[in-house]
Amino acid sequence: MPIIVQKYGGTSVADAERVNSVADRICAAREGGYDVVVVVSAMGDMTDDLTAMAYDLTPTPEPRELDMLLTAGERITMSLLAIAINAKGPRAASYTGSQAGIITDTQHGRAKIVDVRPGRILEALSAGNVVIVAGFQGVSTTADVTTLGRGGSDTTGVALAAALGAEFCEIYTDVEGVFTADPRIEPTARKLVSVSYEEMLELAASGAKVLQLRSVEYARRNDVKIHVRSSFTDEPGTWVIEGDERMEQALISGVALDVDEAKVTLEEVPDRPGVAAAIFKAVAAEAINVDMIVQNVSHEGKTDLSFTVPRADIGRLETLMGSVVNEVGAFRYNADDDIAKVSLVGAGMKSHPGVAADMFDALASERINIEMISTSSIRISCVVRREDAERAVRAVHARFGLGDGASSASEA
Amino acid sequence: MPIIVQKYGGTSVADAERVNSVADRICAAREGGYDVVVVVSAMGDMTDDLTAMAYDLTPTPEPRELDMLLTAGERITMSLLAIAINAKGPRAASYTGSQAGIITDTQHGRAKIVDVRPGRILEALSAGNVVIVAGFQGVSTTADVTTLGRGGSDTTGVALAAALGAEFCEIYTDVEGVFTADPRIEPTARKLVSVSYEEMLELAASGAKVLQLRSVEYARRNDVKIHVRSSFTDEPGTWVIEGDERMEQALISGVALDVDEAKVTLEEVPDRPGVAAAIFKAVAAEAINVDMIVQNVSHEGKTDLSFTVPRADIGRLETLMGSVVNEVGAFRYNADDDIAKVSLVGAGMKSHPGVAADMFDALASERINIEMISTSSIRISCVVRREDAERAVRAVHARFGLGDGASSASEA
Numbered sequence: 037m038p039i040i041v042q043k044y045g046g047t048s049v050a051d052a053e054r055v056n057s058v059a060d061r062i063c064a065a066r067e068g069g070y071d072v073v074v075v076v077s078a079m080g081d082m083t084d085d086l087t088a089m090a091y092d093l094t095p096t097p098e099p100r101e102l103d104m105l106l107t108a109g110e111r112i113t114m115s116l117l118a119i120a121i122n123a124k125g126p127r128a129a130s131y132t133g134s135q136a137g138i139i140t141d142t143q144h145g146r147a148k149i150v151d152v153r154p155g156r157i158l159e160a161l162s163a164g165n166v167v168i169v170a171g172f173q174g175v176s177t178t179a180d181v182t183t184l185g186r187g188g189s190d191t192t193g194v195a196l197a198a199a200l201g202a203e204f205c206e207i208y209t210d211v212e213g214v215f216t217a218d219p220r221i222e223p224t225a226r227k228l229v230s231v232s233y234e235e236m237l238e239l240a241a242s243g244a245k246v247l248q249l250r251s252v253e254y255a256r257r258n259d260v261k262i263h264v265r266s267s268f269t270d271e272p273g274t275w276v277i278e279g280d281e282r283m284e285q286a287l288i289s290g291v292a293l294d295v296d297e298a299k300v301t302l303e304e305v306p307d308r309p310g311v312a313a314a315i316f317k318a319v320a321a322e323a324i325n326v327d328m329i330v331q332n333v334s335h336e337g338k339t340d341l342s343f344t345v346p347r348a349d350i351g352r353l354e355t356l357m358g359s360v361v362n363e364v365g366a367f368r369y370n371a372d373d374d375i376a377k378v379s380l381v382g383a384g385m386k387s388h389p390g391v392a393a394d395m396f397d398a399l400a401s402e403r404i405n406i407e408m409i410s411t412s413s414i415r416i417s418c419v420v421r422r423e424d425a426e427r428a429v430r431a432v433h434a435r436f437g438l439g440d441g442a443s444s445a446s447e448a
Numbered sequence: 449m450p451i452i453v454q455k456y457g458g459t460s461v462a463d464a465e466r467v468n469s470v471a472d473r474i475c476a477a478r479e480g481g482y483d484v485v486v487v488v489s490a491m492g493d494m495t496d497d498l499t500a501m502a503y504d505l506t507p508t509p510e511p512r513e514l515d516m517l518l519t520a521g522e523r524i525t526m527s528l529l530a531i532a533i534n535a536k537g538p539r540a541a542s543y544t545g546s547q548a549g550i551i552t553d554t555q556h557g558r559a560k561i562v563d564v565r566p567g568r569i570l571e572a573l574s575a576g577n578v579v580i581v582a583g584f585q586g587v588s589t590t591a592d593v594t595t596l597g598r599g600g601s602d603t604t605g606v607a608l609a610a611a612l613g614a615e616f617c618e619i620y621t622d623v624e625g626v627f628t629a630d631p632r633i634e635p636t637a638r639k640l641v642s643v644s645y646e647e648m649l650e651l652a653a654s655g656a657k658v659l660q661l662r663s664v665e666y667a668r669r670n671d672v673k674i675h676v677r678s679s680f681t682d683e684p685g686t687w688v689i690e691g692d693e694r695m696e697q698a699l700i701s702g703v704a705l706d707v708d709e710a711k712v713t714l715e716e717v718p719d720r721p722g723v724a725a726a727i728f729k730a731v732a733a734e735a736i737n738v739d740m741i742v743q744n745v746s747h748e749g750k751t752d753l754s755f756t757v758p759r760a761d762i763g764r765l766e767t768l769m770g771s772v773v774n775e776v777g778a779f780r781y782n783a784d785d786d787i788a789k790v791s792l793v794g795a796g797m798k799s800h801p802g803v804a805a806d807m808f809d810a811l812a813s814e815r816i817n818i819e820m821i822s823t824s825s826i827r828i829s830c831v832v833r834r835e836d837a838e839r840a841v842r843a844v845h846a847r848f849g850l851g852d853g854a855s856s857a858s859e860a
Contacts, residue, residue: 052505056505086524089464090531093464093467093468093535094532094534096535097534098534098535101530101531101540104530104542105523105524105528107523108520109520111520112517112520114516115513115517116502116517118510118512119502119505119509120506122506123510128510128513130516
């Protein structure tokens with residue numbers, strides 16, 4: 037029988053009723069003629085709750101032990117789901133990441149999958165079982181329990197789909213798919229039938245939270261078709277596939293908003309070789325991810341250099357900026373966490389040079405000031421004031437005609 | 449360095465504060481010159497809570513999956529405790545039952561340990577770690593996660609102590625040791641310095657909940673010294689050791705009370721060979737444990753036969769008693785769950801024939817009627833009305849002079 041992988045996120049299995057409804061959906065897929073492998077996240081806020089218990093004890097919990105702790109969450113979901121399925125008739129058996137052969141490196145808290153050895157899963161499938169696997173976790177090459185980082189269950193699902201040669205990987209979540217914009221911000225936003233890996237990567241990197249970035253990379257590398265959909269409806273969601281398999285070839289896929297970044301500006305930095313390297317070496321040493329970097333042309337041998345980082349890291353960053361200012365001979369720095377990043381993503385913009393200008397014009401017509409710009413071949417991102425962010429999304433969405441023909445605002 | 453094993457029960461690790469205090473105790477043992485292996489139970493009511501979640505889904509959860517679910521409890525405790533110890537300085541690493549080499553048979557929910565392979569624990573110890581092991585769980589010979597049944601963490605502790613050649617096994621609990629009677633019933637009850645394996649087995653089988661019966665059997669078979677003590681004080685508790693190692697050789701060790709049994713009586717059973725076998729074969733087929741069995745001499749070829757079973761099983765038992773009555777040609781049966789069993793335990797009674805008579809006399813002087821009697825070489829048990837139970841304990845305790853010289857009732 038062909039195999040499919042289904043992954044259910046935390047809200048999809050938040051309580052007994054939801055677990056039962058997911059069990060029904062799995063039974064239906066099985067009756068549809070598939071061997072079903074299911075990957076689950078921890079229920080609801082369980083991972084946050086367990087994390088809080090550890091930080092109650094110490095501000096710096098031992099990473100190996102934190103991983104051991106957090107993996108209890110998926111263990112609870114997977115066994116409850118297997119119990120629910122068994123009670124409905126089909127046989128189901130649950131397996132930890134380790135039992136399922138998810139082999140990772142030894143980086144606790146953000147381990148990378150280095151191998152998948154699905155022998156035991158294949159055995160369980162051929163014995164007639166629905167197989168439930170704990171997402172987000174694996175076992176390291178030194179036999180310790182590891183976790184894959186936030187959203188890691190998506191990656192578990194995709195990695196298993198690749199290793200098992202599954203037809204596709206369904207990612208069940210609490211939204212109905214990938215939209216042209218966040219429907220809570222733009223009521224006319226339209227669900228996309230499909231989106232390419234490349235666009236999904238840009239969307240995920242631009243603040244769209246529907247899929248974990250790494251899972252999309254893994255899917256692209258291993259050619260795994262992803263179907264992102266809601267566990268609360270039977271509607272089809274959005275397919276994430278190779279660009280040339282798409283039925284529609286839209287210019288623009290969507291507008292993404294990221295409000296979790298902060299901007300740091302170094303003023304009057306001497307414009308000479310080695311300065312930028314010195315700055316970002318210091319930032320990288322603190323393991324802080326830099327997103328956008330913008331440097332303007334200099335005046336009188338001085339320039340301003342701005343970059344964005346996750347807002348959560350701004351405290352750690354500020355502790356080192358004083359010495360960075362001294363080291364490179366800048367005038368001063370300032371940090372600003374009242375910003376937002378609005379991004380327009382679309383594979384079609386490669387061959388349409390006017391897209392950037394249209395986006396800037398849409399913002400200008402709303403009198404929204406652009407503070408930073410950065411682009412890739414299929415993305416344009418603008419940093420604006422946080423208070424302008426949602427207006428900016430709506431303006432850009434409208435300018436590119438991304439919404440439904442008829443506004444659904446009155447139904448919202 | 450000599451190894452000791454410490455086992456902490458659920459109330460000893462019920463919250464962050466208690467986990468921290470247990471971590472301090474472990475650090476102190478380490479500073480005392482021991483390699484320390486710690487076995488933990490699930491926090492507080494976690495096992496009950498997880499069980500309830502499974503039974504919310506179905507009245508008959510799949511045993512394999514129920515075991516997978518319940519083992520999440522110890523996983524949470526052990527990693528939190530390891531985090532707490534690491535935060536205090538010493539290195540600590542936690543291991544699941546499977547990682548610790550606790551190999552069991554395949555009986556989910558009540559697996560028996562068939563082997564302990566402590567290679568990984570010994571490695572972790574020689575690398576300088578405090579080793580924390582999940583109690584109550586193991587991995588079966590078919591690589592599935594198993595649990596050892598209620599109180600199984602005691603057995604994990606004793607089994608590891610045996611396999612590691614530990615000096616002794618400390619069982620930390622919420623009582624201060626083994627008492628001559630339950631201090632909540634008899635305020636003058638005295639903590640025993642030591643008790644023999646044999647007596648501890650009889651006490652555990654007679655309702656004393658301080659240690660799991662199987663752990664005491666395991667300790668006796670493997671000559672593991674147990675020290676039962678409270679995690680809430682620094683007072684020494686009670687040693688459970690070979691009888692001939694005891695410093696005191698008391699006639700009587702204590703009075704135990706069991707209020708968790710029910711009595712079933714078959715009236716006018718034909719007194720012929722095979723009848724008792726037919727009755728208890730039917731009961732055993734339902735996996736109901738029978739404790740006491742009493743049959744009197746017959747009159748006119750008929751006799752009454754009474755036995756006790758766990759009160760929790762009385763519902764299941766009643767569904768089969770109708771057919772048992774027909775099968776053996778009895779008049780009728782009745783079930784009575786308003787009883788209690790009072791037991792007197794003491795190795796010294798082997799050589800003191802008057803003990804039983806004294807016990808019956810103590811009950812008679814309180815006008816307490818004895819409904820059933822059963823004895824072993826070091827135990828006398830009497831079934832009485834539930835309402836008489838606590839008076840019975842106090843009467844017997846006083847008759848054998850088991851209390852403190854001075855009554856501590858006024859301090860209670």
